[in-house]
Amino acid sequence: MDVLRILPQQLVFGLALGTVYGLIALGYTMVYGILFMINFAHGDVFMIGSYLGWGVLAALINAHVGLHPGWVVPLLLLVAMTGSGLLGAGLERFAYRPLYARGATRLGPLISAVGASIFLQNAVMLTQGARMKVYMTNLLFPRTWRVQVAGVNISVLVVVMMGVALLMMLGLHLLVQRTTLGRSIRAVAEDREMAAIMGVNVRRIIAITFFLGSALGGAAGVLVGLYYTQIDFFMGYSAGLKAFTAAVLGGIGNIRGAMLGGLVLGIVESLAVTFVNPAFKDVIAFLILILTLVFRPTGLLGESLPDWEKV
Amino acid sequence: MLRLSDVVTHYGSLRALKGVSLEVHQGEIVCLLGGNASGKSTTMKTILGMVHPSAGRVEFEGERIDHLPTEEVVRRGISLVPEARRIFGRMTVWENLLMGSLVRRGAPAADVAQDLERAYALFPRLRERAQQLGGTLSGGEQQMLAIARALMARPRLLLMDEPSMGLAPALVDQVFDIIQTINGQGTTILVVEQNAAVALGIARRGYVLQNGRIVIHDTAETLLRADHIRRAYLGEN
Numbered sequence: 001m002d003v004l005r006i007l008p009q010q011l012v013f014g015l016a017l018g019t020v021y022g023l024i025a026l027g028y029t030m031v032y033g034i035l036f037m038i039n040f041a042h043g044d045v046f047m048i049g050s051y052l053g054w055g056v057l058a059a060l061i062n063a064h065v066g067l068h069p070g071w072v073v074p075l076l077l078l079v080a081m082t083g084s085g086l087l088g089a090g091l092e093r094f095a096y097r098p099l100y101a102r103g104a105t106r107l108g109p110l111i112s113a114v115g116a117s118i119f120l121q122n123a124v125m126l127t128q129g130a131r132m133k134v135y136m137t138n139l140l141f142p143r144t145w146r147v148q149v150a151g152v153n154i155s156v157l158v159v160v161m162m163g164v165a166l167l168m169m170l171g172l173h174l175l176v177q178r179t180t181l182g183r184s185i186r187a188v189a190e191d192r193e194m195a196a197i198m199g200v201n202v203r204r205i206i207a208i209t210f211f212l213g214s215a216l217g218g219a220a221g222v223l224v225g226l227y228y229t230q231i232d233f234f235m236g237y238s239a240g241l242k243a244f245t246a247a248v249l250g251g252i253g254n255i256r257g258a259m260l261g262g263l264v265l266g267i268v269e270s271l272a273v274t275f276v277n278p279a280f281k282d283v284i285a286f287l288i289l290i291l292t293l294v295f296r297p298t299g300l301l302g303e304s305l306p307d308w309e310k311v
Numbered sequence: 312m313l314r315l316s317d318v319v320t321h322y323g324s325l326r327a328l329k330g331v332s333l334e335v336h337q338g339e340i341v342c343l344l345g346g347n348a349s350g351k352s353t354t355m356k357t358i359l360g361m362v363h364p365s366a367g368r369v370e371f372e373g374e375r376i377d378h379l380p381t382e383e384v385v386r387r388g389i390s391l392v393p394e395a396r397r398i399f400g401r402m403t404v405w406e407n408l409l410m411g412s413l414v415r416r417g418a419p420a421a422d423v424a425q426d427l428e429r430a431y432a433l434f435p436r437l438r439e440r441a442q443q444l445g446g447t448l449s450g451g452e453q454q455m456l457a458i459a460r461a462l463m464a465r466p467r468l469l470l471m472d473e474p475s476m477g478l479a480p481a482l483v484d485q486v487f488d489i490i491q492t493i494n495g496q497g498t499t500i501l502v503v504e505q506n507a508a509v510a511l512g513i514a515r516r517g518y519v520l521q522n523g524r525i526v527i528h529d530t531a532e533t534l535l536r537a538d539h540i541r542r543a544y545l546g547e548n
Contacts, residue, residue, distance in 0.1 A: 196381040199414035
C-alpha cells in the first residue's frame with residue numbers, strides 16, 4: 001500500500017522537524033523557567049537567525065568560493081547563533097528588564113514582547129523587502145546526496161539537520177546539568193533571591209539564559225532555511241507558535257520537556273500529513289495544544305511547574 | 312566586625328527599621344530577639360543588601376556594605392542560613408553544597424573538596440544522601456543542608472534566621488550544639504530567633520527588637536535572668 005511505503009520516510013521527516021521544533025521550544029521554555037514570561041518575540045529571533053544564515057550563504061555564493069557543507073554549515077550556524085543570541089540578550093536588556101526590574105506585572109514584559117515581535121518583523125520587511133529569500137541549498141547538498149538508514153532512503157540534509165539539533169540539545173543538557181553556569185541557571189529558576197544569596201549575579205544569568213535560548217533559535221532558523229529553502233519576514237510567527245505548543249506540550253519551564261514536546265509535535269504533524277490531509281497539519285498541532293491545556297496543563301514532563309506563590 | 316549604625320529601612324512608605332544600631336564582634340555569637348513584625352528579618356535583609364537602607368550605615372570589617380548588591384555582600388564573607396531553609400529542592404544535596412561554594416569562584420578544587428569533607432564530617436547524614444534531591448529530605452535534614460551550604464562559602468560571619476523554626480525539640484538542641492561547634496571553629500554568628508531561651512543559652516550578647524527599634528541590649532546572661540524581659544519578650548508568664 002502506498003501509505004505504508006511512505007510511512008518510514010514521513011516518520012524520519014517528522015523526527016527531523018520535531019528536533020527543530022524542540023530547538024526553538026527550548027528558547028521559550030528556558031526564558032519561562034527563569035523569568036516566568038513567554039517571550040513572544042522568540043519566533044522572530046528565530047527568523048532573524050534564518051536571515052543571517054541566508055546572508056552569509058548568499059555572500060559566499062557571490063564570492064565564488066568552493067562550498068562544502070563541512071565548513072559552510074558550521075559557519076552559518078555560528079553567525080546565526082551569535083546574532084540571534086545577542087539579539088535575544090538585547091531584547092531582555094532593553095525591552096523586558098526595564099519593566100520587570102521596576103516591578104511591572106507579568107503582563108508588562110509580555111506586551112513588550114509582542115511589540116518587539118512586530119518591530120522585528122517590520123524591520124526585516126523594510127530592510128530586506130517583503131519578498132521571500134531563497135536558500136541555495138542545492139549548492140551545498142545536491143539532491144543526489146542520499147543515504148539508506150534501516151531501509152529508509154533519506155537525504156543527507158535531513159540527517160545533518162537532525163544531527164545538529166540533537167547535538168545542540170545534548171550540549172545544552174550537559175551545560176545545564178553538569179557545569180557551574182548550569183547550576184546557577186537552575187538556582188535562579190528555582191529561587192532567585194536565594195541564588196543571589198549564594199553569590200549568583202542574577203541579572204547576568206538571566207541575560208545568559210536569553211542568549212542561549214535565542215542562539216538555539218537562530219540555529220533552528222538556519223536549519224529551517226536550508227530545509228525549506230524559502231524564508232520570509234513572517235516565518236517566525238507560525239514556527240514560533242508551533243514551538244510554543246511544543247514547549248507547553250512538554251511542560252513549560254522543563255528543558256527535557258521542550259525536546260520531547262518538539263519530537264511529539266513533529267511526528268504527529270507528519271503523520272497527519274500522511275494519513276489525514278496536509279491541509280489539517282496546523283489544525284492538529286493546535287488541537288494538541290488545546291487538549292494539553294485542558295487535560296494536562298502541566299505538560300508531559302510538567303512535574304516542575306513553578307510555584308506561583310513565589311513569583 | 313559587623314556594625315549597623317542608625318539604620319532606617321523602608322518598604323515603600325512603611326518604615327520597617329527606625330534607626331537600628333547593633334554590633335557583632337569577631338568570634339561572638341550574638342542573638343537578635345523579637346516578636347513577629349519587629350524587624351528581625353528586615354535587619355537580616357538590610358545586612359545582606361536585599362533591601363537598601365534609606366539612612367544609616369552598615370559596615371563589615373571596617374567597610375561600608377549598605378550600597379552593595381547581595382551577591383557582592385556575600386562575596387565579602389557573609390553567609391545566610393535562611394528562614395525556612397530554602398534549599399534548592401530540584402538539585403541534589405551535593406549540588407546544593409556546591410552552590411554554597413560559588414562565592415569562592417576560582418578556589419582550587421582541592422579546597423572545595425576539603426570543605427565538602429568538613430561539611431560531611433559535621434553532618435554525616437548529608438554524605439549518605441549526597442545524590443538525593445534536596446526536596447526529598449526531611450525538615451531536619453534540610454536544615455542541616457542549609458547550614459552546611461552556608462559553611463561551604465567559608466564565611467567569616469554567619470547569619471542564621473530562625474534556625475529552630477519547625478524543628479522537633481530534640482533537633483533544636485542538636486542544631487544549637489552545631490551552631491556552637493561552628494562558632495568554636497572560628498566563625499562569628501548572628502542568630503535571629505523567636506525561641507529566645509535556647510538562643511540566649513549559647514549567645515554572648517543579645518539585642519531585643521520591637522517595632523523596628525532596639526529596645527534592650529545586654530549580655531545573654533542578664534537577659535535570661537531579667538524577669539520583665541522573660542515576661543515581655545521571651546513569652547513566659
